[in-house]
């Protein structure tokens with residue numbers, strides 16, 4: 001298919017925002033990876049303390065956590081900034097720098113993931129909605145592009161419209177991700193201060209810098225999905241002329 005310059009008009013601002021957010025996150029994370037937290041705790045220790053304070057048991061082996069309520073396992077995985085919480089397995093997977101690091105970045109990111117485990121244990125509605133949307137969004141992303149391309153080639157507005165509907169599942173997923181991510185960071189900031197992992201306004205500001213930068217990457221992903229949807233709608237409106 002030929003390249004449509006209108007695509008760039010829609011997508012350039014979103015791409016710039018995404019690159020900016022990614023650079024900001026990497027810079028903040030690596031900067032505060034070199035600054036120790038005042039408790040001298042690793043990310044894994046801080047996450048465990050945060051979860052125990054909420055009545056969530058930490059089990060040593062991930063197999064023991066799967067499908068159980070108020071139980072979580074904390075394991076190390078490879079990569080950089082690959083940290084995530086898996087609600088199905090009840091496992092926090094932390095990258096090496098976060099799992100074993102005693103920095104402000106390590107405890108900030110680890111407790112953000114612990115924030116997701118807390119959301120799960122407390123049946124936080126937005127997380128439940130996000131989890132329920134995962135299969136819908138992945139089906140949508142699998143279906144959207146072929147349908148939109150086919151609709152374009154066959155000049156069929158109906159196919160195009162079904163493709164756009166499939167794509168809107170991805171937009172919805174990205175939007176619901178925002179409150180889930182903001183809330184996890186809010187829980188992390190509160191717990192880190194309350195449990196004495198960090199102390200003083202300087203450490204609180206450092207953790208906020210890392211977590212707020214990461215939040216921008218989710219905003220950028222949502223903006224990118226919305227702009228893609230708007231571009232498809234624009235293509236659809238042209239196809240009907």
Ligand SMILES: [Zn+2]
Pocket residue numbers: 112113116180181184
């Ligand atoms: Zn998160």
